[in-house]
Structures are given as structure tokens and as C-alpha cells.
Amino acid sequence: MADGGRTIGVVGSGIAGLRAAKALLTCGVDAEVVIFGDEAHRTYNRPGLTKRPYPPPGAPGTAMAEDLEVAGLDDDALTWRLGTGVDTADLRDKVLHLSTGETFDYDGLVIASGVRARTSTGGSGGSHPRRTLRGLDDAQHIHDELRASGKVTIAGAGFVACELASLAGKYGCEVVMLESPRRGPFRGLLGKRISIALRRWFARHGVTFLPGDPEPSPDRSLFVEAIGSVPNTEWLRGNGLDLSDGVRVDARMRVPGHEDVFAAGDVARYPDPWAAGRLTRIELWKNAIDTGDLAGRSLAASLGRGAGKPRLGYFPNTTSEVFGLRIQVAGNPKASDAAEVVRGDPDHPDRGVLVRFLRGGVAVGVAYLDEGARFNSTYIELLRSLKADPAGAVAAG
Amino acid sequence: MRILVDRVRCQNHGQCAISAPTNFELDADGELRYRESFDDEDASDIEDAVDSCPVQAITLDSDG
Ligand SMILES: Cc1cc2nc3c(=O)[nH]c(=O)nc-3n(C[C@H](O)[C@H](O)[C@H](O)COP(=O)(O)OP(=O)(O)OC[C@H]3O[C@@H](n4cnc5c(N)ncnc54)[C@H](O)[C@@H]3O)c2cc1C
Ligand code: SF4
Numbered sequence: 001m002a003d004g005g006r007t008i009g010v011v012g013s014g015i016a017g018l019r020a021a022k023a024l025l026t027c028g029v030d031a032e033v034v035i036f037g038d039e040a041h042r043t044y045n046r047p048g049l050t051k052r053p054y055p056p057p058g059a060p061g062t063a064m065a066e067d068l069e070v071a072g073l074d075d076d077a078l079t080w081r082l083g084t085g086v087d088t089a090d091l092r093d094k095v096l097h098l099s100t101g102e103t104f105d106y107d108g109l110v111i112a113s114g115v116r117a118r119t120s121t122g123g124s125g126g127s128h129p130r131r132t133l134r135g136l137d138d139a140q141h142i143h144d145e146l147r148a149s150g151k152v153t154i155a156g157a158g159f160v161a162c163e164l165a166s167l168a169g170k171y172g173c174e175v176v177m178l179e180s181p182r183r184g185p186f187r188g189l190l191g192k193r194i195s196i197a198l199r200r201w202f203a204r205h206g207v208t209f210l211p212g213d214p215e216p217s218p219d220r221s222l223f224v225e226a227i228g229s230v231p232n233t234e235w236l237r238g239n240g241l242d243l244s245d246g247v248r249v250d251a252r253m254r255v256p257g258h259e260d261v262f263a264a265g266d267v268a269r270y271p272d273p274w275a276a277g278r279l280t281r282i283e284l285w286k287n288a289i290d291t292g293d294l295a296g297r298s299l300a301a302s303l304g305r306g307a308g309k310p311r312l313g314y315f316p317n318t319t320s321e322v323f324g325l326r327i328q329v330a331g332n333p334k335a336s337d338a339a340e341v342v343r344g345d346p347d348h349p350d351r352g353v354l355v356r357f358l359r360g361g362v363a364v365g366v367a368y369l370d371e372g373a374r375f376n377s378t379y380i381e382l383l384r385s386l387k388a389d390p391a392g393a394v395a396a397g
Numbered sequence: 398m399r400i401l402v403d404r405v406r407c408q409n410h411g412q413c414a415i416s417a418p419t420n421f422e423l424d425a426d427g428e429l430r431y432r433e434s435f436d437d438e439d440a441s442d443i444e445d446a447v448d449s450c451p452v453q454a455i456t457l458d459s460d461g
Contacts, residue, residue: 047451051408059405070453286412289448319410319451326427328411373411373423380415 006031008299009096009104011086011235012112013037014046015285016265016292018070020110023296025077027306031107033078038085038099041136044068047285049139050163051321053147053170064143065136086113091239091258108299111236111247111255111263112292115229115283120155131224133160145222146171156226157183159320162198164226165207166322175207185322189333190367193346194355198322198369201350205323229283231267245269246281251312253295259302264288264295273312275335275364282316315387324371325350330383331365333357342382343375354379399433399458400443406454413446413455421446 008024008031010017021033045068054064085099089109096104117132133142146152146167151174154161161177162185168175177185185202187195199209231246240257242248247255247263251271255261265288272280290312300306317330333339336357344353349369357365363386368379400420409429413421419439421431435443447455 045451045453048453051452056405071456285451286449317412317415319412321408321410326409326411330415370427372425373409373427374425376411376414376423376427380418383415 006107006303007105008033008108008110009086009106010035010110010112011089011096012110012114012232012265012267013039013041013043013080013082014112014114014265014288015043015070016114016268016288016295017110017112018043018073019289019292020112020262020264020296020299021078022072022075023293024300025075027297027300029300029303029305031303034081034104035078036081036084036086036096036098036104038083039135039137040083041065042073042080042082043070044136045070046134049133049136050160050167053167054143064140068136086235088235088237089239091236091241091255091261094260107260108303109261110295110299111261111267112265112288112295113232113235113267115231115246115266117225118228118230119225120227129223131222133164133224133226134229142222142224143171146173149222150174151219151221152176153178153221153223154226155224156228157185157187157195158189158226158228159186159318161224161226162186162202162322163320164224165202166205169205169207169323177202177207177209178212179209180212186327189329190355191333191339194349194353194367194369197347197349198325201323201325229266231281233267248279252298253291254298254302260299262295262299264291268295270312274315274331280332284316284318286318287316315383317383326368326370326373328368328379329365330367331357331363331386333365333367335359335364343378344370354382356382398435398440400431400435401433401456401458402429402431403454403456406452407450408452408454410451412449412451416446416449417442 010021013035048068055062086096087099088097094106117134152168153176155178165175184195185198233243246267246269248269249263253262266283269279269281272278320327336359338358340356342354342356346353350371352370352374354375355367356363366382409427411423420435
């Protein structure tokens with residue numbers, strides 16, 4: 001126990017929670033930092049769950065759990081309470097109620113509970129087990145099945161669904177993707193034309209598309225639903241917070257009305273630095289790192305330690321690889337009302353296509369698809385011009 | 398400090414090239430090329446690149 005006798009609770013043992021805890025320690029706060037996680041594992045690299053088969057080719061003997069460990073976890077100043085969920089929180093009396101029946105009094109709180117996979121039935125339901133893919137345990141099971149079963153049916157059309165299809169292909173599985181009307185791969189993000197080309201790319205790599213609702217196939221083979229996510233905020237109910245889409249915070253990740261409560265990562269909805277007056281909630285690894293750092297520093301500053309970074313200097317961007325095709329997206333294409341092709345041919349993304357997304361004539365996002373990297377430097381230039389011109393993004397918002 | 402990229406892990410996502418183009422770039426085939434040494438003034442970009450890699454392929458090695 002620290003001499004000050006203060007305690008800080010971090011709810012969520014993902015990367016946002018870990019980075020918040022690390023930032024607190026780096027700032028030299030005089031407190032015991034306790035991380036609660038309902039998963040049994042210490043922080044691991046969640047994006048890695050769908051990036052390659054295990055053991056990977058060229059590295060026999062590599063097991064997933066060890067391979068995905070995040071480095072630098074054994075800091076004596078951190079207390080881990082794994083396999084322990086926080087059931088409810090009373091923010092007025094500053095106490096957490098744990099799944100073990102215990103209570104935990106805190107002086108400062110970081111909410112980093114992330115999101116979970118959405119399900120069509122709101123749970124188990126149906127005669128056939130549906131799987132979702134969010135945690136390490138889910139992923140272990142799915143990898144084992146892919147290695148053994150030879151067939152997978154996937155509902156969904158976003159990043160996780162598409163990466164899973166590609167992963168299953170690497171395991172040599174037969175892949176079926178269920179399509180609801182107007183929902184081809186990445187259609188919601190990249191638009192119809194690119195989605196149709198991607199569908200062709202997937203089909204060329206052996207994926208079968210079937211129309212249909214997320215209903216498991218009758219043959220009882222592996223069925224995975226990857227149809228989006230739901231913020232984990234139920235445990236915060238009853239405190240009068242705005243939980244309409246995650247946890248609302250200010251630009252320093254502080255929960256309004258609560259001096260000592262901060263939120264970060266996938267669960268946090270914060271003022272969009274690139275669109276004045278708008279809030280954003282971003283489910284990306286780097287966002288969880290940066291907002292986690294910021295929440296930790298802001299909490300430290302509220303305890304008189306270190307200085308809170310004024311704002312996030314980061315621009316959302318991510319990369320995915322499906323059947324050998326790199327898909328890079330930056331900014332917020334979803335906010336656009338028009339798109340223009342800068343380079344290449346959207347009907348042949350494997351040969352490289354670079355698209356700029358506009359809103360009211362101003363660029364708000366860029367996407368780049370390619371099997372190689374022909375236009376990569378142009379993509380980075382476009383991304384930088386997006387980044388250098390937040391005023392444009394604000395005007396567009 | 399020296400930059401090390403684990404080639405078995407790296408999937409040529411190119412996120413590092415966005416964070417720190419002075420040290421990382423993708424060639425025309427999409428393969429990562431990088432320079433191991435960096436200047437102090439680029440240190441924060443390099444840290445950003447380490448964080449940005451979705452498969453944690455980049456580490457910093459203190460000898461060198
Ligand atoms: C398959 C997959 C692939 C991905 N690929 C990429 C990628 O390539 N690039 C990218 O940028 N992003 C990717 N992401 C997104 C990225 O992983 C997330 O943005 C990031 O992990 C979010 O971190 P977090 O700490 O905010 O939340 P999480 O990692 O979700 O951590 C929250 C933790 O809190 C726990 N928890 C929740 N409620 C409670 C409670 N009440 N009590 C105790 N514990 C609780 C949860 O079980 C979880 O362990 C991917 C995600 C998935 C699922
Ligand atoms: S971000 Fe990581 S995976 Fe991507 S090219 Fe750089 S080192 Fe490789």
C-alpha cells in the first residue's frame with residue numbers, strides 16, 4: 001500500500017486500462033493502482049487474434065497466448081485482479097461492487113471496459129452454438145476449430161468478419177459468408193463499388209457468399225457472428241451518466257460531473273478533435289493506447305502529479321489484410337457524402353486503388369487498397385494533408 | 398537505441414510508415430524497408446510507430 005493510502009481502480013485489463021495504469025505510475029502518483037479484468041488473462045494484443053494462424057508458418061511451436069502477450073507487464077506497483085468483474089459502481093460513494101462479493105473503495109477511477117461482440121439473438125439462443133470473436137478464449141476456440149473442422153460460416157461484413165474469412169482460408173478451410181441485402185464486404189465503410197470488387201476478390205479466393213440472415217447452417221460446423229459491438233457500460237448504470245453510446249467524456253477523458261472518474265479506449269466517446277462539436281468513439285488499438293495514456297495523465301494531474309496532455313494529436317487510421325490484399329483506411333469515410341478516385345481502378349483493388357472521401361467538398365477520409373504498395377507514398381501524403389487540415393474537417397463537420 | 402522488426406511477425410501493414418516515414422517505408426511490392434538507427438528528434442515518431450503496429454512487430458533495442 002502506498003504511503004498516501006490512496007487507491008485507483010482501473011476497470012478493464014485491455015490495452016487502454018494498462019496504458020492508463022502505466023501513465024499513472026510514470027507520473028509518480030502516490031497510490032496503489034489496481035486493474036480489474038473479467039478475463040483470466042493479462043493484457044494481450046487483441047488485433048493479433050485474427051492476424052495469422054497458429055503455429056504460424058516459419059515459427060513452429062509458437063502458441064497464440066504467449067505470442068500475443070503485451071510486454072512490460074510485471075511492474076510491482078500494479079495489482080492485477082484477473083477473473084474479477086466489476087458488477088456495479090457507485091460513483092457518489094466511490095465504491096465498486098465486485099463479482100466476488102467484495103467491495104473496493106477508490107479515490108480515482110479509470111473506465112476501460114471496452115466493448116463486446118454484438119449477437120443477433122442477444123445471447124446463446126437457437127439450436128446451434130453461435131460463436132463470437134472478441135476475447136482470447138473465443139479466439140483460442142475458433143483457431144482450434146478452424147485447424148480441425150475444415151469449414152466455417154461467417155455472418156458479418158466488417159473488419160473482423162473479413163479478417164476471419166481470410167484467416168480461415170490460411171487454415172485451408174471452406175469459407176461461407178452470409179450476406180444480408182446491401183451488406184457486402186466493407187460496404188458500410190467503403191461504399192458499393194469497392195464492396196462489389198472486394199466480394200469478387202473474396203470469391204476468387206474460394207469464399208462462397210450465401211444470402212441470408214445470421215442463421216447457423218444445419219450441418220453444425222463452426223458458425224461465427226461478427227456483426228458489430230456493444231460498449232460494456234451496464235455496470236455503470238444508476239449513476240446518471242450519458243451511456244447512450246459508450247461513456248461520454250471531455251477532451252481530457254474526464255467523465256463530466258465527476259472530478260475523479262476518467263474513461264478510455266473503445267468504450268470512451270470523446271469530442272472529435274477533427275470535427276468541432278461532434279463526439280466520436282473509435283474502436284482502434286492505437287486509439288486505446290493514446291486515450292489510455294491521456295486518461296492516466298489527466299487523473300494524475302487531478303491528483304497534483306504530472307501535467308495532462310491538452311489533447312489527442314492522433315488521427316484514426318488502420319490496416320487490414322484480406323487474402324493478400326492490404327486495406328488501409330484513415331479518417332472517417334462514413335461521414336462522407338461523396339467519394340473520388342485519386343489513383344487506380346476501384347473495380348480492381350488488387351492493382352491498387354486510392355479513394356478520397358469528401359463531405360461538403362472537403363476531404364474527411366482516405367482509403368487505399370492494393371496487393372503491393374504502388375501508391376503508398378501518395379496515400380501517406382493524403383493522410384498527412386487530412387491530418388494537417390483539421391480546420392477543413394471542422395468546416396466539413 | 399536501435400529499431401528491430403521481427404520479420405516473422407511483420408505483415409507489412411505499413412502503419413509504421415505512417416507514424417515515422419523517416420525510418421519506415423513500404424517498397425513497390427509492399428515489403429517493409431526500415432533503417433535501424435534514428436535521431437533523437439524523431440524519437441517520439443518512432444515510439445508512435447512501435448505503438449501503431451497492430452502485431453507488435455517493432456521493438457527498440459538499447460545496445461547500439
Ligand atoms: C478480432 C479483432 C481484431 C482487431 N484488429 C484490429 C486492428 O487490426 N487494428 C486496430 O487498430 N484495432 C483492431 N481491433 C480493435 C482493438 O483490438 C481495440 O480497439 C482495442 O483492443 C481496445 O482496447 P480497450 O482496452 O479499449 O478494450 P478491450 O481490449 O475490449 O478491453 C476491455 C477489457 O475489460 C474487460 N471488462 C469489461 N467489462 C468489465 C467489468 N465490468 N469488469 C471487469 N472487466 C471488464 C473486458 O473483458 C476486456 O478484457 C481488433 C479487435 C478485434 C476483436
Ligand atoms: S506496422 Fe508492423 S506489421 Fe506493419 S509494416 Fe510496420 S512493422 Fe510490419
